[in-house]
Amino acid sequence: MKRFWKDFAQGDLWVKGSCLVMGLGCLKRGQIVKGLLYFAAEILYFLFFFGFGWKYLSHFHTLGENAQLRVWNEEMQIYQRVPGDNSMLILLFSVLTISVTVLFICLWAMNIITASRLYQLEKENKHIQSLREDGEALLNERFHVTLLAAPMTTLLLFTVLPIIFMILIAFTNFDANHQPPGNLFTWTGMQNVTDIFLGNATKTRTFTGILGWTIVWAVFATFTNYIFGMILAIIINSKLVKAKKMWRTWFMIPIAIPQFVSLLLVSRALEPTGAVNVALMELGWIKTPLPFLTDVTLSRLVVIVVNMWIGIPYTMMTFSGVLMNVPEELYESASIDGAGPVRRFISITLPYMIFVTAPATITTFVGNINNFNVIYLLTAGGPASLDYYQAGKTDLLVTWLYKLTVDQHDYALASTIGIFIFMIVSICSLAVYNRTGAVKKEDMFQ
Amino acid sequence: MKHPVNRRKLRASIGLHTLLTVLSILWMLPVFWLLISSFRKEPGAYTPYLWPKAFTFDNYIRLFTDTRLFNFPRWFMNTLFVAACSCMITTILTLMVAYVYSRLRFKSRRAIMNISLILGMFPGFMSMIAIYHFMKAIGLDQTLLALILVYSGGAALNYYIAKGFFDTIPKSLDEAATLDGASKHTVFWKIILPNSKPIVVNTAINAFIAPWVDFIFVSVIMKDNYKNYTVAKGLYTMVDRANIYQYYTVFCAGSVVVAIPIVLLFIRLQKYYVAGVTGGATKG
Numbered sequence: 206m207k208r209f210w211k212d213f214a215q216g217d218l219w220v221k222g223s224c225l226v227m228g229l230g231c232l233k234r235g236q237i238v239k240g241l242l243y244f245a246a247e248i249l250y251f252l253f254f255f256g257f258g259w260k261y262l263s264h265f266h267t268l269g270e271n272a273q274l275r276v277w278n279e280e281m282q283i284y285q286r287v288p289g290d291n292s293m294l295i296l297l298f299s300v301l302t303i304s305v306t307v308l309f310i311c312l313w314a315m316n317i318i319t320a321s322r323l324y325q326l327e328k329e330n331k332h333i334q335s336l337r338e339d340g341e342a343l344l345n346e347r348f349h350v351t352l353l354a355a356p357m358t359t360l361l362l363f364t365v366l367p368i369i370f371m372i373l374i375a376f377t378n379f380d381a382n383h384q385p386p387g388n389l390f391t392w393t394g395m396q397n398v399t400d401i402f403l404g405n406a407t408k409t410r411t412f413t414g415i416l417g418w419t420i421v422w423a424v425f426a427t428f429t430n431y432i433f434g435m436i437l438a439i440i441i442n443s444k445l446v447k448a449k450k451m452w453r454t455w456f457m458i459p460i461a462i463p464q465f466v467s468l469l470l471v472s473r474a475l476e477p478t479g480a481v482n483v484a485l486m487e488l489g490w491i492k493t494p495l496p497f498l499t500d501v502t503l504s505r506l507v508v509i510v511v512n513m514w515i516g517i518p519y520t521m522m523t524f525s526g527v528l529m530n531v532p533e534e535l536y537e538s539a540s541i542d543g544a545g546p547v548r549r550f551i552s553i554t555l556p557y558m559i560f561v562t563a564p565a566t567i568t569t570f571v572g573n574i575n576n577f578n579v580i581y582l583l584t585a586g587g588p589a590s591l592d593y594y595q596a597g598k599t600d601l602l603v604t605w606l607y608k609l610t611v612d613q614h615d616y617a618l619a620s621t622i623g624i625f626i627f628m629i630v631s632i633c634s635l636a637v638y639n640r641t642g643a644v645k646k647e648d649m650f651q
Numbered sequence: 652m653k654h655p656v657n658r659r660k661l662r663a664s665i666g667l668h669t670l671l672t673v674l675s676i677l678w679m680l681p682v683f684w685l686l687i688s689s690f691r692k693e694p695g696a697y698t699p700y701l702w703p704k705a706f707t708f709d710n711y712i713r714l715f716t717d718t719r720l721f722n723f724p725r726w727f728m729n730t731l732f733v734a735a736c737s738c739m740i741t742t743i744l745t746l747m748v749a750y751v752y753s754r755l756r757f758k759s760r761r762a763i764m765n766i767s768l769i770l771g772m773f774p775g776f777m778s779m780i781a782i783y784h785f786m787k788a789i790g791l792d793q794t795l796l797a798l799i800l801v802y803s804g805g806a807a808l809n810y811y812i813a814k815g816f817f818d819t820i821p822k823s824l825d826e827a828a829t830l831d832g833a834s835k836h837t838v839f840w841k842i843i844l845p846n847s848k849p850i851v852v853n854t855a856i857n858a859f860i861a862p863w864v865d866f867i868f869v870s871v872i873m874k875d876n877y878k879n880y881t882v883a884k885g886l887y888t889m890v891d892r893a894n895i896y897q898y899y900t901v902f903c904a905g906s907v908v909v910a911i912p913i914v915l916l917f918i919r920l921q922k923y924y925v926a927g928v929t930g931g932a933t934k935g
């Protein structure tokens with residue numbers, strides 16, 4: 206930072222001018238195209254800001270003052286709607302404008318840094334990169350810029366902006382009674398958070414109850430799949446098993462079928478008049494249908510077991526891929542050292558598999574905390590409970606969030622829960638992530 | 652000396668095969684159930700018996716010809732289009748990101764990786780509403796293009812598996828190429844990618860499947876625009892309370908039709924999982 210100001214202060218007129226007219230420095234030192242691009246970016250930004258952004262940003266602190274009105278039109282003898290401010294759009298485009306501004310400031314700083322660097326180079330009579338050399342650098346030492354440009358843009362638009370938007374929603378009263386464009390919503394500070402923890406007994410009970418089950422579920426779902434998937438992969442890849450391809454295919458067919466089909470089928474089959482109960486009764490094992498989906502304990506067991514059916518083939522596939530890529534050299538040296546098959550497995554295959562799959566396992570765990578499909582399609586969160594606020598006994602935080610969003614339009618509360626999900630997930634996984642070797646000894650197997 | 656070892660191996664082998672047979676029957680049971688339901692003549696979701704009384708091919712015929720309420724052929728083409736586009740975009744983006752994090756070292760690398768990790772921890776639904784209104788603002792709501800963008804938008808966050816794979820490709824390969832004067836760009840296309848078929852396939856399959864199985868984003872983006880539904884959302888509508896009795900067996904037929912291309916794809920591409928990749932690459 207200090208260096209930035211020092212370079213700037215020492216720069217000539219062209220460097221200083223760059224802070225008003227971007228790209229001046231580049232233009233002066235012969236980087237014409239780069240200079241013009243900087244200048245074009247500046248013009249575009251100001252057009253965007255004054256033509257579009259400011260309209261929304263100026264209402265950001267209140268999220269709109271004029272509600273939609275119904276005005277009697279004497280001529281046509283009807284009520285006409287006079288559109289008011291749309292809180293939703295104000296918030297959305299304010300976030301967009303602020304993000305674009307941040308990016309623009311970065312670009313502006315880059316422009317000055319470039320200008321003062323070019324100035325130094327010229328003063329010392331050093332070579333100034335031509336456009337062609339800049340282009341070549343983008344394919345070699347600055348290749349990461351080229352590769353990351355597109356992914357980062359999509360990330361910004363489809364992940365970062367929406368997340369910022371939804372975080373902000375958590376501090377408003379955007380619920381069923383405050384729906385734009387008809388009504389305005391506005392900032393309410395920490396109201397939603399205090400509701401969940403102190404203000405509202407039902408919401409507090411629902412939150413803690415669902416949180417507890419979500420964690421139990423995620424642990425069981427992840428580790429049953431991990432362990433059994435690994436075992437299955439090892440069995441199929443063992444030298445004793447013939448027709449490996451066929452077995453893999455066999456287990457892949459069920460998961461190739463979309464979950465909303467297979468899980469809906471299973472869910473229907475588990476109902477009192479469904480196939481499972483019919484089969485059990487025809488076999489004479491039970492007299493009355495088992496309440497698979499309506500008994501709390503049984504339904505929780507059912508979702509974990511059915512999740513194994515869905516998940517094990519996936520882990521099996523991942524592990525098969527990994528198993529086949531264990532570097533042969535590792536085995537060769539182990540054989541020379543006289544290690545037997547069991548020893549080889551414990552000291553080479555197993556650590557290698559855990560190393561390669563560690564990040565994926567964390568992702569799976571997070572995925573299970575947010576495992577919408579299995580719960581929603583199988584039990585829809587049921588059995589419903591009167592103790593809970595709009596939720597049932599197998600609901601995860603994420604399915605509760607979904608119900609609040611889609612059925613109740615209670616966006617503010619849903620966003621608050623979303624933030625808590627995020628906090629729980631990030632704390633869990635950062636703790637685990639920093640402990641696994643995959644991060645610290647990233648170069649070990651390379 | 653050798654004989655008892657062989658016999659023990661044989662016994663173990665038979666045991667493993669029996670276990671696999673039992674497991675695969677267990678796994679295939681719902682699939683089999685889906686198949687026979689799709690050929691069942693009697694309508695309705697529940698029957699008080701297991702084996703259908705009569706079989707018919709009508710469910711499939713109805714699926715493709717009866718387009719008054721549900722236009723399945725159109726949904727199928729929609730999904731195919733969306734899946735193909737988003738598969739291409741996602742695969743390219745994911746591999747690019749994974750390569751950058753695995754092989755290139757630059758100042759902000761760790762920061763970007765940590766931010767990506769953190770972003771991935773936000774529940775996807777949280778962004779749903781914002782994305783819908785964003786799409787609406789740029790006039791893309793209820794279009795297939797919006798779906799493609801949504802499905803490929805998160806690609807930059809799903810790099811872990813591909814990165815883990817790239818990490819296992821020996822660095823000596825890159826170094827050898829760099830000594831021969833290859834740029835990073837050349838290394839990526841000529842060395843890393845050809846050596847990474849399994850992970851390219853893995854990424855592509857996952858990306859291709861996403862649009863076939865997602866019904867949530869479609870619901871949010873398409874609302875009630877029936878003609879732009881994908882098969883998932885369409886079939887899901889067939890079994891809501893009003894239609895389930897009439898359409899349950901048709902739904903099963905539709906599910907079979909959807910599952911077939913995906914299953915075929917899995918089988919066809921399976922060999923890439925089998926091929927050992929890095930073993931021996933550095934020796935030559």
